[in-house]
Amino acid sequence: MIAxxxxxxxxxxxxxxxxxxxxxxVITGRGLGxxxxxxxxxxxxxxxxxxxxxxxxxxxxxxxxGDGPWRDWLLFEIGGVVIGGFGSAWLARRWRGEVERGxxxxxxxxxxxxxxxxxxxxxxxxxxxxxxxxxxxxGGALLSVGAWLFMITAxxxxxxxxxxxxxxxx
Amino acid sequence: xxAPWIETDTSGGALAIAAGMGIAFGAALxxxxxGSARKLVGQFxxxxxxxxKVMFSAIVVAMLGAFWLARFGVLDLSRVAVxxxxxxxxxxxxxVFGAGMAMAGLCPGTSCVAAASGRGDGVVVxxxxxxxxxxxxxxxxxxxxxxxxxxxxxLTLPAWLGVSYGAVVFTxxxxxxxxxRAAERIEGRS
Numbered sequence: 147m148i149a150x151x152x153x154x155x156x157x158x159x160x161x162x163x164x165x166x167x168x169x170x171x172v173i174t175g176r177g178l179g180x181x182x183x184x185x186x187x188x189x190x191x192x193x194x195x196x197x198x199x200x201x202x203x204x205x206x207x208x209x210x211x212g213d214g215p216w217r218d219w220l221l222f223e224i225g226g227v228v229i230g231g232f233g234s235a236w237l238a239r240r241w242r243g244e245v246e247r248g249x250x251x252x253x254x255x256x257x258x259x260x261x262x263x264x265x266x267x268x269x270x271x272x273x274x275x276x277x278x279x280x281x282x283x284x285g286g287a288l289l290s291v292g293a294w295l296f297m298i299t300a301x302x303x304x305x306x307x308x309x310x311x312x313x314x315x316x
Numbered sequence: 317x318x319a320p321w322i323e324t325d326t327s328g329g330a331l332a333i334a335a336g337m338g339i340a341f342g343a344a345l346x347x348x349x350x351g352s353a354r355k356l357v358g359q360f361x362x363x364x365x366x367x368x369k370v371m372f373s374a375i376v377v378a379m380l381g382a383f384w385l386a387r388f389g390v391l392d393l394s395r396v397a398v399x400x401x402x403x404x405x406x407x408x409x410x411x412v413f414g415a416g417m418a419m420a421g422l423c424p425g426t427s428c429v430a431a432a433s434g435r436g437d438g439v440v441v442x443x444x445x446x447x448x449x450x451x452x453x454x455x456x457x458x459x460x461x462x463x464x465x466x467x468x469x470x471l472t473l474p475a476w477l478g479v480s481y482g483a484v485v486f487t488x489x490x491x492x493x494x495x496x497r498a499a500e501r502i503e504g505r506s
Contacts, residue, residue, distance in 0.1 A: 153349030154348060156370045157369055157496075159348030160348065160373025162344045163345070163373070164374035164375065166337070167374055170337050171320070171382055172319040172391055174334075175319075175322075175396045175397060176324055176397045178425075180424035180428065183424075184446050188449040189453065203454070204460060205452070206453050218326070219326070223335065224425075224428060225335055226334065227338040227428045227432075228428050228432045229339050231432035234342065234346035234347055235346050238347075240346075240433060242433075243434045243435075244434065244435060245437045246354045246435055259419050260420050261441065262419060263416045264440070264442065265445070267412075267423065268416075268444070269448050271445070271449070272453070272459075273413075274402075274405060274410055275399070275406070277423055277424045278423040278424070278426075279424065283375060284399060285398065286379070287375045288379075289473040289484055289488075290399045290470070290472060291473055292399060292401030292403070295403065295406050296410040296413075298410070299407050299408075300410040300417065301414060303410060303413065305418075306415065308418045311357075311418055315361070
């Protein structure tokens with residue numbers, strides 16, 4: 147078996163990420179994002195199932211204007227993230243089918259808590275109007291007050307919840 | 317021509333650039349190891365502070381780049397979209413988001429990278445985020461008041477504090493450097 151290569155130095159990787167973010171700001175005038183693509187896709191799926199309900203919905207309606215939800219900047223960007231993540235993992239021989247968890251944690255438990263955590267993040271991202279990419283990274287670099295507020299409160303929330311979840315990683 | 321250079325509309329060219337930006341973003345996250353929940357949660361147990369180091373290196377680089385490019389007249393910062401500030405929903409949303417992130421071990425962007433690098437937990441977290449957004453959207457009525465509370469527009473730290481842009485940039489760099497030093501010490505202890 148060929149060994150998986152180690153991850154890059156965090157400062158080097160962070161600098162690369164910063165250059166990508168800066169390129170996004172310079173080329174497009176907007177930074178990076180992730181949760182916005184989930185919101186657009188959620189609006190698009192709801193619209194496909196129940197068009198009238200989606201158009202009447204105060205949250206989804208905004209994503210349904212223009213050329214519709216599927217020709218969306220962030221949706222294409224997040225498609226790129228999947229391709230870039232796959233390509234990078236493949237080239238570094240890090241692609242592997244697995245469920246990451248602690249050695250004594252159960253697979254089903256990890257997946258259930260992961261799904262619930264994802265859903266809670268979805269709620270938080272709707273309220274905050276973004277996530278770690280679109281708000282914390284992009285807004286952080288542009289010195290947005292809300293971005294720094296979000297960063298501080300998100301880290302606080304994570305540090306408060308983490309001790310209860312230690313079992314998952316032991 | 318002064319940057320930003322392109323309109324982020326729905327033309328084929330713009331969407332191709334969006335995909336290209338995403339590829340670079342996804343690759344950078346994967347190289348950093350942030351597509352791994354096990355590595356990511358190390359942040360919250362003090363064993364591996366890669367999240368902090370990667371995020372703050374990236375913020376410092378992009379912030380300094382934007383600041384100096386604006387100074388040299390290459391980038392028109394007034395045409396760059398500063399994420400809007402909504403104090404109450406972002407503070408509450410932040411705590412909720414953070415708690416969910418500790419449970420999931422991933423955030424929306426990194427869950428896509430985790431899924432793309434073969435991790436089943438990444439796929440499940442991704443589906444969880446999607447479900448959370450759908451349910452929140454469908455049950456939006458009771459949240460509407462909170463969602464629309466305390467708008468401050470594209471408010472920046474220098475405008476809010478009444479100090480120069482450069483002073484805030486300098487402070488963020490100083491705080492990051494102190495933070496990096498502290499991060500190395502915390503990792504050294506564990």
